[in-house]
Amino acid sequence: MAHIISIVNQKGGVGKTTTAVNLAAGLGILGKRTLLIDIDPQGNSTSGYGISKRDTKLNSYHLLTNAAKIDSVIIKTEFSNVDVIPSGMDLAGAEIEMIDLDNREAVLKMAVANVYNDYDYILLDCPPSLSLITLNALVASDRVLVPIQCEYYALEGLSQLMSTVRLVKQKYNPELELEGVLLTMFDGRLNLTQQVVGEVKRFFPRKVFSTVIPRTVRLSEAPSFGQPIQYYDKGNKGAIAYNTLAEEIVNKN
Numbered sequence: 001m002a003h004i005i006s007i008v009n010q011k012g013g014v015g016k017t018t019t020a021v022n023l024a025a026g027l028g029i030l031g032k033r034t035l036l037i038d039i040d041p042q043g044n045s046t047s048g049y050g051i052s053k054r055d056t057k058l059n060s061y062h063l064l065t066n067a068a069k070i071d072s073v074i075i076k077t078e079f080s081n082v083d084v085i086p087s088g089m090d091l092a093g094a095e096i097e098m099i100d101l102d103n104r105e106a107v108l109k110m111a112v113a114n115v116y117n118d119y120d121y122i123l124l125d126c127p128p129s130l131s132l133i134t135l136n137a138l139v140a141s142d143r144v145l146v147p148i149q150c151e152y153y154a155l156e157g158l159s160q161l162m163s164t165v166r167l168v169k170q171k172y173n174p175e176l177e178l179e180g181v182l183l184t185m186f187d188g189r190l191n192l193t194q195q196v197v198g199e200v201k202r203f204f205p206r207k208v209f210s211t212v213i214p215r216t217v218r219l220s221e222a223p224s225f226g227q228p229i230q231y232y233d234k235g236n237k238g239a240i241a242y243n244t245l246a247e248e249i250v251n252k253n
Contacts, residue, residue: 002035002119003253004112005179006141011157012128014149015184015213018223019245020125021048022238023145025228026246028081032120035074035083039064039108039133043087045125049077050226051086059088063111064136065097070111079231083119095132104132105172109140130164138168143179148200150186150193150212155203178207179252182245186212211245214238 007020017040024036038045039060043053053059056075062068063085075084098104112122124137138144144165148154162178169176181204187193201208213219219238222229229239 001116002122003143004122004124004141005143005145005249006124006126006134006137007145007147008126008134008137008161009146009148009158010128010130010134010161015147015182016128017042017044017048017125018219019145019147019182019184019213019242020045020123021223022219022228022230022242023246023249024082024121024123025079025230026243027121027123027250028079029230029243030246030250031081032246032250033081033083033118035085035115035119035122037063037085037108037112037122037124038087039091039137040087040125040127041092042127043089043091044223046084046086047226048223048228049079049082049084051075051077051084053086053088056086056088059086059091061088061091061094064091064094064107064133066101066107070114074115079228091133098132105135105139108136112140130161135168135172138165138176139172141173142175143177145179145182147182147184147213148196149184150196152192152196154196155199158203178204179249180207180209182209182211182213184213185215187215209245209248211241211248213241213245 027034058073126134126137216238218233218236222232
């Protein structure tokens with residue numbers, strides 16, 4: 001049965017999608033069958049795998065509105081052991097249609113249940129908001145991974161996120177736990193970075209990944225070529241970091 005991990009932070013620009021794309025690739029390289037589900041209307045995980053949102057007939061919008069079965073929405077990629085459910089242009093309006101559905105908070109959970117045994121890991125790239133779509137991801141997941149950038153105001157809004165996670169755990173999903181906090185955009189030369197690391201570790205004792213993700217130009221370039229960093233530049237320190245993160249998660253689970 002798959003480990004299901006939501007990658008969540010309602011604050012934008014923290015490396016959430018970069019983590020979703022490259023962690024999926026890292027798990028695939030380790031031989032783990034991985035499904036990446038893009039439920040962010042921006043669709044950056046989709047384009048990060050070279051998939052055009054405009055050219056996909058079925059996507060996560062159809063999954064969340066019960067308009068398609070999960071098998072018909074999965075795209076097999078050219079990258080080792082990674083499949084993708086893409087986002088689409090119409091996903092932004094999905095929540096309006098979901099309001100009238102029965103068990104609307106569990107639509108994604110019921111859909112994903114049909115492929116539990118087909119994958120080792122299922123990653124959910126969530127929108128940068130605590131919305132009905134994000135709620136669906138948390139209800140469907142076993143674990144939550146929270147990327148935090150090593151910059152000023154890094155912990156802004158995190159209390160609200162953790163309150164939401166606790167509420168979902170109490171009301172809908174007693175199995176939900178924090179997988180870990182991932183420090184992104186790390187630059188060890190800066191005093192601010194060290195201060196942020198200390199602050200995050202105080203806020204999340206024993207829950208911060210040993211792996212940190214460095215700030216690199218190549219990591220930012222890779223999505224424009226439709227490739228995870230491990231395929232765009234496998235020797236890059238960002239590629240090495242995401243492979244190490246994948247190993248850390250596999251060893252932990």
